[in-house]
Amino acid sequence: xxxxxxSLAQVRDRGFTVVxxxxxxxxxxxxxDALWDIxxxxxxxFADPRKHAxxxxxxxxxxKLYPYPSWALNRVAVYPxxxxxxxxxxxxxxxxxxxxxxxxxxxxxxxxxxxxxxxFGNHSLVAPRSDGAHMQMTTIILLSDVTELDGxxxxxxxxxxxxxxxxxxxxxxxDLVDKEVSAAAPAGSLxxxxxxxxxxxxxxxAPGRSRFVMLVDFQERGWRWNGKIHWGDHANRPGLREAxxxxxxxxxxxxxxxxxxxxxxxxxxxxxVAARYPGIDLGPYGKPGKPGAxxxxxxxxxxxxxxxxxxxxxx
Ligand SMILES: O=C(O)CCC(=O)C(=O)O
Numbered sequence: 001x002x003x004x005x006x007s008l009a010q011v012r013d014r015g016f017t018v019v020x021x022x023x024x025x026x027x028x029x030x031x032x033d034a035l036w037d038i039x040x041x042x043x044x045x046f047a048d049p050r051k052h053a054x055x056x057x058x059x060x061x062x063x064k065l066y067p068y069p070s071w072a073l074n075r076v077a078v079y080p081x082x083x084x085x086x087x088x089x090x091x092x093x094x095x096x097x098x099x100x101x102x103x104x105x106x107x108x109x110x111x112x113x114x115x116x117x118x119x120f121g122n123h124s125l126v127a128p129r130s131d132g133a134h135m136q137m138t139t140i141i142l143l144s145d146v147t148e149l150d151g152x153x154x155x156x157x158x159x160x161x162x163x164x165x166x167x168x169x170x171x172x173x174x175d176l177v178d179k180e181v182s183a184a185a186p187a188g189s190l191x192x193x194x195x196x197x198x199x200x201x202x203x204x205x206a207p208g209r210s211r212f213v214m215l216v217d218f219q220e221r222g223w224r225w226n227g228k229i230h231w232g233d234h235a236n237r238p239g240l241r242e243a244x245x246x247x248x249x250x251x252x253x254x255x256x257x258x259x260x261x262x263x264x265x266x267x268x269x270x271x272x273v274a275a276r277y278p279g280i281d282l283g284p285y286g287k288p289g290k291p292g293a294x295x296x297x298x299x300x301x302x303x304x305x306x307x308x309x310x311x312x313x314x315x
Contacts, residue, residue, distance in 0.1 A: 011089055106209075
């Protein structure tokens with residue numbers, strides 16, 4: 001579902017919004033089914049929690065970084081309406097996905113209550129601009145129903161926190177608890193929030209409950225003091241190769257893959273990248289040639305020489 005302008009205005013003004021029915025039913029069902037390649041099904045977990053102790057060591061034990069073994073999960077991060085919302089909220093098309101995590105929580109595994117915090121503390125070296133310029137867009141996509149019993153995210157509207165200096169990104173719980181808005185919503189819903197919004201994860205309120213979400217964070221490329229992950233560090237992990245093959249050039253670009261028209265692309269790189277990602281369609285980037293002679297480190301031709309001798313094949 002396309003995120004409405006009024007929902008995006010709510011992110012700018014209140015700091016967050018919840019969009020119900022965001023994922024289409026087919027995408028949601030396929031992603032839910034694929035969760036069990038990674039996590040114990042709730043009935044298996046609760047049959048004997050001691051057998052699944054690895055998910056209960058800390059409240060972050062259920063966090064799994066992108067990529068995942070299946071396209072059904074990997075595609076959620078580049079869901080077209082999510083990318084569209086990021087472009088419209090951030091007012092830019094040169095975007096990057098700077099973090100994707102899946103997070104499973106099981107009631108009773110551990111106490112999932114968090115202190116109030118602002119996410120920029122570990123998404124940026126500095127502080128967000130309060131005028132919203134170059135905002136980072138953080139999201140939580142619900143892959144299971146999250147009722148008040150299921151540890152919903154609790155958020156404080158910006159209007160209630162304007163007097164709390166930004167440098168305080170972790171706060172002891174106080175009167176703000178009374179101002180919390182719960183992001184309880186059905187599976188398939190999307191929570192968008194800003195990194196200067198005070199919020200917290202909360203614990204389950206009943207036994208036998210579980211919560212599965214995917215967190216996908218976007219930012220405008222170029223502000224190098226912001227970010228969390230370099231995807232090159234994850235390129236050899238299962239699922240990334242298949243994801244790069246399945247994605248469009250635009251979707252790959254969100255992970256830092258060289259875009260069409262980049263002077264990275266030449267006959268040699270087209271051939272070698274095609275060999276690294278069997279099945280990938282590199283047509284939009286140019287025409288492959290014979291593998292080029294490999295240059296050793298330090299022998300990179302200066303830019304002027306490269307543009308003469310190695311112009312992109314479609315240039
Ligand atoms: O799990 C949640 O609902 C929120 C988690 C969170 O805010 C965090 O870990 O920074």
